[in-house]
Amino acid sequence: MPRKPRIEFPGALYHVMSRGDRGELVYRDDRDRQRWLETLGEACEKTGWLVHAYVLMPNHYHLLLETPEANLVAGMKWLQGTYTQRLNVRHRLRGHLFQGRYKALTVEAEGEYFRIVSTYIHLNPARARLVKVRLGERLRSYRWSSFPEYLTRRRPNWLEVRSVLSATSSGKDDRAGRRRYEAYLESRAVEVEQKRGAGRALEEEWRTLRRGWYLGDETFRDRLLAAVGGLLKGRRRESLEGEEVRANRVQETEELLADALARLGWEPDKVVEGPKGSEQKQVLAWWLRTRSVASRRWIAERLQMGHETRVTWAVGEVQKSKRGPRARCRAQLEKR
Numbered sequence: 001m002p003r004k005p006r007i008e009f010p011g012a013l014y015h016v017m018s019r020g021d022r023g024e025l026v027y028r029d030d031r032d033r034q035r036w037l038e039t040l041g042e043a044c045e046k047t048g049w050l051v052h053a054y055v056l057m058p059n060h061y062h063l064l065l066e067t068p069e070a071n072l073v074a075g076m077k078w079l080q081g082t083y084t085q086r087l088n089v090r091h092r093l094r095g096h097l098f099q100g101r102y103k104a105l106t107v108e109a110e111g112e113y114f115r116i117v118s119t120y121i122h123l124n125p126a127r128a129r130l131v132k133v134r135l136g137e138r139l140r141s142y143r144w145s146s147f148p149e150y151l152t153r154r155r156p157n158w159l160e161v162r163s164v165l166s167a168t169s170s171g172k173d174d175r176a177g178r179r180r181y182e183a184y185l186e187s188r189a190v191e192v193e194q195k196r197g198a199g200r201a202l203e204e205e206w207r208t209l210r211r212g213w214y215l216g217d218e219t220f221r222d223r224l225l226a227a228v229g230g231l232l233k234g235r236r237r238e239s240l241e242g243e244e245v246r247a248n249r250v251q252e253t254e255e256l257l258a259d260a261l262a263r264l265g266w267e268p269d270k271v272v273e274g275p276k277g278s279e280q281k282q283v284l285a286w287w288l289r290t291r292s293v294a295s296r297r298w299i300a301e302r303l304q305m306g307h308e309t310r311v312t313w314a315v316g317e318v319q320k321s322k323r324g325p326r327a328r329c330r331a332q333l334e335k336r
Contacts, residue, residue, distance in 0.1 A: 005231045006104065007224055008070040013052075013109040015117050015209060018080065018102035019060040026059055026097065032087060033144050036061070037156075039083045044158035047075040051159050053118040056144040057128060062121045066109070066160070076102055105209060106224055108216030114167035116215065119188060120206045122147040126189040139189040140182065147185060151178050213247075225251050253294045257302070260287050260333055276306045282314035283329040289315050 020026040027033045033056050040063075043049060048071075053064040067075070084097040107113050125131045125142040133139065140148050149155040150165075162173050170181035191199030208215055214224050225247055261268050261284075271280045281303050288299050289311060296308035305311060321327040 005228055006073050007106050007227045007231070008067070008072050009227065010068060010070050011109065012067050012070065012072065013107040013113075014063075014065045014067070014072060015105040015107055015121075015215070016063040016065050016076070016102055017060060019099045021096045021099045023059055023099070026061065027056060027144075028087075028091065030143075032090070035086055035090075036083055039079060039086065041156055041158055042082070043075055043079040046078065047071050049075060049158065051146070052114065052161070052164055053121040054146045054159075055121050055124045055142075057124055057130075062124060064107070064114070064117045064121055064164075072104060076104075105212060106214045106216075108214075108220040109163075111217070112167060113215050114163045116205055117209065118164040118167075119185070119202065120209055121145075122185055123189055123192050123202075126193050129193070131189070133189050133193045139186050151182050221247075249293055250298075253288060253292045253298075253302075256292055257284065257288060260284055263333060264329055272302075272304050276304065276310060277314075279325050279329075281305055282318055283326055283333070285311045285314040286318035286330070287333055 018026075027036060036056060040051065040054070044051065048068045050066040050068070051063060052066060053062075055062050065072075080098055080102065087097060088094060107117055122139070122145055125145060126133055126139055131137045131139055131142050140151060142148075146155075146159055146161075149159055150161050155161070165171060165173055165177050165181055168181060168184055170177045170184060188199070188202065192202060193199070195203070214221060216224075228247075229252070258268075261271065264280075264283075266280060271278070271284070274280065284303055285299050285305065288294050288302075289296070294302075296311040299311050300306065300308040305314070318326050318330055321330065
């Protein structure tokens, strides 16, 4: 079965989330929740991880996790495996606890991204109505989140709060900064529950967290795609899958196209905007189809050739050409 690649590098930051198998409970009571936090602390001690935010929900959890060393995979294997064993022993259970692989979205460790992810994590109890904000309950009353620990200095040494506080209006980890952070999140909890004002904006902001594969700017995305390219080297193309793999393949195909245009001395816009069945487009379609895993549809859309069957026809025409412009272009591209 193909799997999503795990991008690892020193200092990487991740939004990690994992659900219970078949949507079942991950924590059956407070003793389980406390055992999970103890196990997380052991994992941090073993790996050097720093946790910037966490929340335990009934059937899943969220972490904003930093790995000073490139060891996400090894650490997550130990964390989830060890907790599963401990829970199974306590409740006399057998088998898997978590649903498939955990999700790990790579986050840029600069700018406002600490605020985006930590706010999403800390507001989960309000979004799930586990805290009844409308009835006057405070978000800080939810025990199984790092938010209450942000409001005091009594916190585990693996919980790092300074990056999140500096990314919000809270500022420093002092009494005033903690109060500002509390006011910020409590007001956001009201807006999220009522789905108004800033709450709507936050929901829009969080869409990438739920559906994307990274959170950051274009430079950060390019860095990650280069890392994905390294992971794909020496592997069968079908061994890895996911949006990041598809993005890497598109990037590689675009580079292949740009190289062909440069070697042939063709202007990209003129070629693409030209006739659907032009000889130039036929040559480029042949080049991309025989040198990449790009689909016929993608090539047809990228080169504005119309229906994808034109790509199949173009490949055949170029391959059987013995003389003329198509043959000369083909020979030029095949030179090393």
